[in-house]
Amino acid sequence: MRQLDIDFGTEKRGLTPLSGVLLVIGLLLFLLTSWELWSAEEELIPLREQLLRIKQQTPGRPAASPAAHLSPKEIEAINYAIRQLNLPWEQLLSVFEGEKYRVAALLALTPNTQASNSGLQALRIQAEAKSADDMSEFVKALQEECIFSNVVITHHEINDQDPNKPIRFTVDANWSLP
Secondary structure: OOOOOOOOOOOOOOOOHHHHHHHHHHHHHHHHHHHHHHHHHHHHHHHHHHHHHHHHHOOOOOOOOHHHHOOHHHHHHHHHHHHHHOOOHHHHHHHHHOHHHOOEEEEEEEEEOOOOOOOOEEEEEEEEEOOHHHHHHHHHHHHHOOOEEEEEEEEEEEOOOOOOOOEEEEEEEEEOOO
């Protein structure tokens, strides 16, 4: 077996001239930047005092609320979005999970969240069925639900470009969760 020559750095090495010069330059740069920082802070003291005096002399006025800068149309749009977000979507969508609604593919639900005096809200349902009978069965299932009333087909069309010729239809209904 060969003997390995390993140097564990037992010798103490002194400060080389190059490392001494770099150390001195580093200390000088540190002192120079410290002095620059101190002088900049000294220049800021009178400016801060002047700002404080101006703030004390200016009578306090309440900050303008963000709503003060919005037009009534923008406020109504924000309120509409909030009403949309606050709809009980989970409960509304759970109605369509039943077996009787599998005869048509639900494409879109568009609620009208405008408040009404009767407590009912309008809902536009867009769906697609394989046949007119499936469309009728879907609408009949909606009419049997206790949360829907005034269920009416408002539009339907046959997609002639699809080989299966599905019927896409729109249903308007009023709804109210118990």
